[in-house]
Amino acid sequence: MPALILNALKILFLLLLFLFLWQIAGAIRVHIGGRGSAARGKGPTELVVLRGDVTKGKRVKLRGSGHTVGRSPDADIIIDDPYASDFHARISAENGQTRVEDLGSTNGTYVNGRRITAPTGVVKGDTVQIGKTMLEVR
Amino acid sequence: MTRNAEAVLIAAAATLAAIGVAMVQFAAGSWLDADVALTFIVFAFTFGVIHLAFRAWAPNANPLILPIAGFLAAIGFIEVFRIDPNLAALQRWWLAIAGISAAFVVWLLRDSGVAVLRRYRYLFLVAAVGLLLLPLLPESWPIHGAVVNGSRLWVRVTVPFADVDLSFQPGEVAKVLLTIFLASYLADRSEAMATVSRSIGPIRLPEPRHLGPVIIAAGAAFLVLMYQRDLGASLLLFALFIGMLYAATGRGVYVVSGLVAVVVAGVVAYQQFAHVRVRISAWLDPFADFTGAGYQTAQGLFAMGSGSLTGSGLGLGRPDLIPEATTDFVFAAVGEELGLAGSIAVITAYALFVTVGFGIALRCRDRFRKYLSGGLTILVGIQAFLIIAGVVRVLPITGLTTPLMSYGGSSLLASALILALLGRASHEERV
Numbered sequence: 001m002p003a004l005i006l007n008a009l010k011i012l013f014l015l016l017l018f019l020f021l022w023q024i025a026g027a028i029r030v031h032i033g034g035r036g037s038a039a040r041g042k043g044p045t046e047l048v049v050l051r052g053d054v055t056k057g058k059r060v061k062l063r064g065s066g067h068t069v070g071r072s073p074d075a076d077i078i079i080d081d082p083y084a085s086d087f088h089a090r091i092s093a094e095n096g097q098t099r100v101e102d103l104g105s106t107n108g109t110y111v112n113g114r115r116i117t118a119p120t121g122v123v124k125g126d127t128v129q130i131g132k133t134m135l136e137v138r
Numbered sequence: 139m140t141r142n143a144e145a146v147l148i149a150a151a152a153t154l155a156a157i158g159v160a161m162v163q164f165a166a167g168s169w170l171d172a173d174v175a176l177t178f179i180v181f182a183f184t185f186g187v188i189h190l191a192f193r194a195w196a197p198n199a200n201p202l203i204l205p206i207a208g209f210l211a212a213i214g215f216i217e218v219f220r221i222d223p224n225l226a227a228l229q230r231w232w233l234a235i236a237g238i239s240a241a242f243v244v245w246l247l248r249d250s251g252v253a254v255l256r257r258y259r260y261l262f263l264v265a266a267v268g269l270l271l272l273p274l275l276p277e278s279w280p281i282h283g284a285v286v287n288g289s290r291l292w293v294r295v296t297v298p299f300a301d302v303d304l305s306f307q308p309g310e311v312a313k314v315l316l317t318i319f320l321a322s323y324l325a326d327r328s329e330a331m332a333t334v335s336r337s338i339g340p341i342r343l344p345e346p347r348h349l350g351p352v353i354i355a356a357g358a359a360f361l362v363l364m365y366q367r368d369l370g371a372s373l374l375l376f377a378l379f380i381g382m383l384y385a386a387t388g389r390g391v392y393v394v395s396g397l398v399a400v401v402v403a404g405v406v407a408y409q410q411f412a413h414v415r416v417r418i419s420a421w422l423d424p425f426a427d428f429t430g431a432g433y434q435t436a437q438g439l440f441a442m443g444s445g446s447l448t449g450s451g452l453g454l455g456r457p458d459l460i461p462e463a464t465t466d467f468v469f470a471a472v473g474e475e476l477g478l479a480g481s482i483a484v485i486t487a488y489a490l491f492v493t494v495g496f497g498i499a500l501r502c503r504d505r506f507r508k509y510l511s512g513g514l515t516i517l518v519g520i521q522a523f524l525i526i527a528g529v530v531r532v533l534p535i536t537g538l539t540t541p542l543m544s545y546g547g548s549s550l551l552a553s554a555l556i557l558a559l560l561g562r563a564s565h566e567e568r569v
Contacts, residue, residue, distance in 0.1 A: 009161055010451040014476060016157070017483040020150055020209055024490050027143070027202055031497065 044098045044124050044137040047091070052133030053080040062137075066092030068103070069130055083107050083131030091128070098122050098137060107131055141193055144201035148189055151208030152181035158216030158452055165453030173223065180230040181212060184237030188557060191241035195248035196565035200498055203560050206491045207542055207553065213484060214543025217471040218464045220453055225464055225545050232547040236554035243558035251566050252559060256506045259322035263355055266315035269308035270362040291368050307548040309371055310539070314555045316359065317378065317517055321509035323352060324386040352379065367413060370528075370536030374521055376400065381516040385499075386509055421534035434461045438529050442473035442481070449477030464545040466537055469529045484543070485526065492519040498564040511563045514556045 047060040055078040067076035072086035085105035101119040102109040110129035128135045156178035185208045192199045219226035272293045273283035284292040294305045356379045380396035407414045416431045424432030437460040457463045457471035473481045495515025502508035527533040539549040
């Protein structure tokens, strides 16, 4: 009889161990953001305007084909900013990676406060400054 | 996942430890006593203190590090208690001290962050080598080295006017300091080491002057460890160097040349050191010298074999028959009493720890933090792998402690340092 109880206790204890690990594994999955790697699963999905005027509103959904940003009425994202060029920068998404590229603007494009000279990858939380307009990638 | 969830999981790990201790006592025929309560209290205190330190000074720290560490410590503690309750009583003190130390480190870094460590890298290098050299102090001094199991790794402090000897293994802390040094050094040089090599052509080697200090540091550490006959720690440090070089540069050449070097060094060590030959033969055929060199490995195999799928049950096996079952061979003890299922749980926990650790490293934008958290994770992962592989006879026995599980104050202290640094690094990344 005690042997039976001990056996049951043993199995119960093992189940508890795995229950604990299951909880942790679940938390890790939530942390990483569902399936795929952190980069793919939680890539930036939108631009949020922190400062300045953007005709499309305070939030712009990023689309795969990319956007041009500038003062020109023909730009995909039109910003009302005297310091911005007509076609100032391009924001594109390739292979799950979002990149910002300066299109030869007069005043430059800044990612996290640094002027970029080549297409630069951005992740969630990075800021992009165009003229006096401040955008955050989210 | 929040701090509150972390607290709940820590309480769960402490409960697991207490249940395990209760089961050991139940199996021995006695009923619940103070040990169960003490175990719960000490686990809740140890990880609770670090948890509170995170809340106060690193509120964005990754909330999964502590629960996983608590889980591993709980399983290790149960087996230590089962084999030697007196040792477990000491281990409770070590746990509490480790918890306070980790909280202290988090407090120290509260304003400056881990970045401050980067500035003092050569201090850490000197301290690490100094710690590694400590066991070589002559026996007659008040602080002197001591030989345990054929390796001169221990330092014994004879407290004057009291008949007490305190011993510790300085190498355990030294490897954490070396990781800080390497992370700091590589953070400054990794670009040079990765890009310069590209321009040289087909033989992709970085400029020697960038590698120099790393090789000198590695060489010094190895020489000391070779002299102390601690080949397991040498192997661990070497794997750490290679892993961090690879992480920093992304160049496979380091891994390949590292593996070649290990094989060459292994062959040389086999020819030069008698105790290496003994270990290799005990690995290849532990039953050839069953009563001698192969005894430990063989007993470990018997233990895990008799444990079968779900184990004998806590307190119902004979893990006390395995030499060093509370330190090197604690995994075999788990294999006997909790079976394959329990062993898999342990390995899963290490895998989750490594996942979380690399997750932290991947998210870091700052190079130093990235290499630091990556390096510390590599350290824990490789050490767990080397010793578990030794127990299950995939590799020869290396004589390392099982991180967080083994009995031992130095080892726990080193693990506590790692937990504090990982927590702090992950906090800074999310501010």
